[in-house]
Amino acid sequence: MQKPILILGACGQIGTELTIELRAKYGSENVVASDIREGSESLMASGPFELLDATNYEAIEDVVMHYEIDEVYLMAAMLSATAEKFPMRAWNLNMNSLFNVLNLAKDRKINKIFWPSSIAVFGPNTPKEHTPQNTIMEPSTVYGISKQSGERWCEYYFNKFGVDVRSVRYPGLISWKTMPGGGTTDYAVEIYHEALKKGTYSCFLNESTKLPMMYMDDAIRATIGLMESDPEKLSVRSSYNLGSMSFAPKEITQSIQKHIPGFKVTYAPDFRQEIADSWPSSIDDTTAKKDWNWKPAFDLDSTTGEMLDNLKKTS
Ligand SMILES: NC(=O)c1ccc[n+]([C@@H]2O[C@H](COP(=O)([O-])OP(=O)(O)OC[C@H]3O[C@@H](n4cnc5c(N)ncnc54)[C@H](O)[C@@H]3O)[C@@H](O)[C@H]2O)c1
DSSP states (O other), rough: OOOOOEEEETTTTHHHHHHHHHHHHHGGEEEEEESSOOHHHHHHTTTTTOOOOOTTTHHHHHHHHHHHHOEEEEOOOOHHHHHSSHHHHHHHHHHHHHHHHHHHTTTTTTTTEEEEGGGGGOTSSSSSTTTTTSSOOOSHHHHHHHHHHHHHHHHHHHHHHHOOEEEEEEEEOSSSOOOOOOEEEETHHHHHHHHHSSSSSEEEEEETTOOEEHHHHHHHHHHHHHSOOOOOGGGOOSOOOOOOOEEOOHHHHHHHHTTTTTTTEOOOOHHHHHHTTTTTTOOOOOHHHHHHHHOOOOOOOHHHHHHHHHHHHHH
């Protein structure tokens, strides 16, 4: 029998789709969504929801006890671009929410945790192509520093207290159901919306900035796949590199032009260019493939097909 799951930050870009997929898989009543705000209509209608601040330990503990929660997915965070504007708020949210969940597991009130890291853990001194699992990191953004610290704490809680915490370093995620929440790769979602709405887009990164990206369906499959894996097979308790596709704005533009030939993009790089320049261009995810059989299904053109088809249907 499936034991209840709690999702913190369930109304965001990833949380919305993760909640709906987990409910389809394990039963609606077994997946409690929570956030500091209400989510989309379809999410709110799909099962139990609690207004919950991920930085409030007692409030999370109450919900954990009430529903007899076994696993927590911590999706609440401040993302890279927003975190540069509010460094201390980002640090407090990203770290305190993680400590709350790690400490609940240390005290055996929950049994398993999913916490996402990011390619932002890497920095300007990291090898850019096929960035290995273990390499120089030295992140240069507030967000990246919080994610790298989080990874160290996850590994520490696993080693010292036997906490079953699992993590992947998501690349930029592309999805059509929920808009992204203030990251440096948001352009790769906005561009599809604007292509359909206006036929033009002004991109905040320059045309040749190649970054690792992934279609949301692959990200959700990776997340659930890792959580269902045999713990004995997991050799990484900080966070797994997770690869799929890599492209620059000019390549996503060409992919969209196969469907919308007149689509035009102009380039006006802003403060997010510097963040993007500090990140890898492509990721080596051999360890995830070996340990838990990770395999992506979507490339750039299949992502473009899915994005345009679904956005056309819903607009
Ligand atoms: N989306 C990406 O491309 C991407 C890439 C790498 C890593 N990640 C990581 O994945 C996780 C989820 O990202 P996302 O893209 O869904 O983010 P998002 O910004 O879309 O969603 C975050 C959610 O957290 C909620 N939240 C904020 N403060 C909260 C609080 N105090 N308590 C409870 N909820 C709170 C927000 O209301 C929001 O619904 C984050 O840890 C993020 O760093 C995302």
